[in-house]
Amino acid sequence: MAQSAPLFIRIVASSIAAANKAGKIVRDVMNKGDLGIIDKQTNSLPSFVTVMLSRLQIRFASRILIPFQGKNDLQTEGDRSAQRCILASISKQFPGVTIIGEEETDSCEVPADWIVTESDEHVLKLDCPEEYQSATESDIVVWVDPLDGTAEYTQGFLDHVTILIGIAVRNRAVGGVIHQPFYSSGDSEKLGRTLWGIVGAGVGGFTPAHVPDGKRIITTTRSHLTPTVQAAVDAINPDQVLKVGGAGHKVLLLLEGKANAYMYPTPGTKRWDTCAPEAVLHAMGGKLTDMYGNFYSYAKDTPVANSDGVLATAKADDHKYYLQVISSVVKPAS
Ligand SMILES: Nc1ncnc2c1ncn2[C@@H]1O[C@H](COP(=O)(O)O)[C@@H](OP(=O)(O)O)[C@H]1O
Ligand SMILES: [Mg+2]
């Protein structure tokens, strides 16, 4: 059964298992208490070198691309270890598929028990939408954010943390896995849950819901707030604003009916922040684009920065309204 499923479906099913293992690793790092925090800017090279390097990508293990970074943000042992686990697990099973991870890790060595080769049985049995049935290795790019919401991870806002694996077919985000490692359903012994979505095939791991009619709830950044972002939020005149960490967590609020829209009308997020959330949201009937209403490309050679910001709505039909209101007060930077 497993081998007969189309390649795209097998990658999504394997990504669920890899994300679960990475979640355990992220919890273990937290439990040990030494997060090994690195400020990526402090450790960066002189600016002219950084600019040059940010345009390059290093090739590891034939098809795994690890982009250089030059941004001011944090990295922890949780980010590094989770990425090693996910990249090793997916590349072992799908050696010809391009995988792009957020972190620049100095070692490709991975403990044997971090390499996961299991798959989610339920997803393996799904009917694959026709347009993805024939997708080959060269049609697929996997975007990995091993720990989304790193700032919040270091500050103890653990429910903001997610692990994101997005699967793009022919440049579009169509498969997504969002693992929330510190989610508790009440049983403190059993932390973590995994949400997934495949455009045209469905969603799993959560119960889709919407904000009740007549209420407008906006979610936006907690740790990267700027006057531009605040102006966009104010223009909507919301009933409530939820300032939380992580692109994954913010889209999760849309999926579960806790917010209507996620807005971040400024550069800062990258393709690995949005690929998985965009796919799960789209599979549920929502929409994530840049601030012009255009979908981002998830091609392997695309620039990684989401330079034109992010606007996501729980209902695709609402997207135009938010776009219009925000564009009247905020000019997207690009
Ligand atoms: N100005 C900025 N500079 C660097 N990263 C930014 C950024 N704005 C957003 N991001 C990244 O986008 C993700 C969501 O941000 P936020 O929580 O502020 O909404 C985070 O991903 P990571 O935690 O994976 O790095 C964050 O680092
Ligand atoms: Mg980061």
Ligand SMILES: [Mg+2]
């Ligand atoms: Mg992120």
Ligand SMILES: [Mg+2]
């Ligand atoms: Mg990250």
